[in-house]
Amino acid sequence: MNDSSFGSTVFSKEGHVLCHNDAAADLLSMEGPFTNINQMPDDVQNTFFKCSLEGGADHSFGAVRLHFQRVEKQKEYRVLLIVYNDPHYFELEQIINQSFDEILVTDGDGVITKVSKKCEELYGLSEEVLIGQKTADLANRHVFTPSLTPVVQKEKKKVSCIQGTRTGKRLYVIGNPIFDDDGEIYRIVFNSREVSEIEMLESRLQQTENLLNQYRTELRQLRQLVSGEKEVVYQSNEMKEVFQLAAKVAPVDSTVLIAGETGVGKGVMARYIHQEGNRNNNKIIEINCGAIPENLIESELFGYEKGAFTGANKAGKKGVIELADGGTLFLDEVADLSLNVQVKLLQFLQDSCFRRVGGNEPIHVNTRIIAATNQDLPQLVKEKKFREDLFYRLNVVPMMIPPLRHRKDDIAVLVDHFLTQLNLKYQMNKRISDDVYQYLLRYHWPGNVRELENLIERLVVTCEGSKVTIEGLPTYLIDYKSHIQEGIVVKDIIPLKQAVEDLERQLVTQAYLKYKNTYKCAEALQVNQSTVVRKIKKYAKHGKLKNLLTEN
């Protein structure tokens, strides 16, 4: 006890000094040996009595700190006084004891030099009992097993394990070596935490993450509502494939030609590609080539020099190709461009440079082009209404967005998405009944996603109550269902296989007679174009189809 740099005194509960070391007398500036608490200053005595009542007390005495601790000894108790002359040590002691983890420190040989108060809870042994013991002996006595000390000593780095304790707890323990100047282990610090606590923290973390995701979604929806920016949702395998392609083309500068019926989401896709690409710090400019009069579209695209034509801005004007420099230009309805403008666009795509209307100077820009059309461009090329060379230039990466009726798996997610947005927008909480979903799934959606979006808005706004039911549906949706159900009239009983083939042949032949184009047939029959080609081959061996194909 006399070797310690701390002052230590042990009292009986009545205040008799049972023993003390020299440092205690030194630090308290008292003549030793002292025999009773009443020989000490009043404030020290008061702290002693406070400790007796409460089990522990701290006190500052001049430059030193006193720490009283009540130690239960069978039927009586004793009070231990520890005097620190180093306030930092006292502070460290407090920090260790406040730590959420149990902290146990050994020397390089595994002899415990320090433990935090939590040890009693985890191992069922007090600080006084544990200090001075070897972790290997404690492991042998199953106070905790296995001992991590030999592993840290061997590995000489941070290691961890799961320990069991004699109190029946499971601990996650991390052992960290501390080295002296010679690179030898001088201390090992172990941090232990109950596994159930970790599991509880994990589950809390999970709950917090879920909440965070929910807030993120709400924030994104609110942002979209405020900025008008639209989110893209899809579920079908068809759209998954389209988006995989979009993810591949987004980071490169290749020109993309997006084909698809009106309202399928070609504009949405163009914005998605721009947003996911490297140009998203710059803007995407969208222009509907079909909505601008033919005599204006050239100057709109390429700009004009001052005095280029009567009525022009005196200073001249930049066109959208120039304005989108560094970003993306989305040419919607590209098939509507006149042949003259097509030539100029082709030149730009080849050289990345153009001349303004009325200008001679070539202007170089770095603008990515994404084009879209709902027309059959190869057919327009055949009819010489669209330049073949421009078609190939635009069609570097072709992308086809299927009509909604060919990807019915998207309908439910789109409905939910629009419903959430509209509920947010109109501060409502409307839901859609299951039978309404069935009608929505059956319908053929000629106006595609746009039509669906508009219908949902109409239903949300006009339906009474919190649920949209079939009574609120427009009659064309209800009638469409009955049309499908009535379908084909059976007059006679024939083998099913033969009936199916007959019907298939008739439908394929009629469709091909009408459209003379496999893509249009596929659309009318609501199957893939490859299926139409296969069926035509199958049924063309004889009959009308054979004649038709030989005529062509």
Ligand SMILES: Nc1ncnc2c1ncn2[C@@H]1O[C@H](COP(=O)(O)OP(=O)(O)OP(=O)(O)O)[C@@H](O)[C@H]1O
């Ligand atoms: N996958 C989707 N997720 C969410 N909204 C979509 C999706 N696809 C389309 N929409 C919505 O449908 C509407 C029509 O989309 P968009 O204007 O992009 O179609 P489009 O094919 O470019 O039509 P058009 O041929 O008439 O120009 C828009 O309001 C768009 O936000």
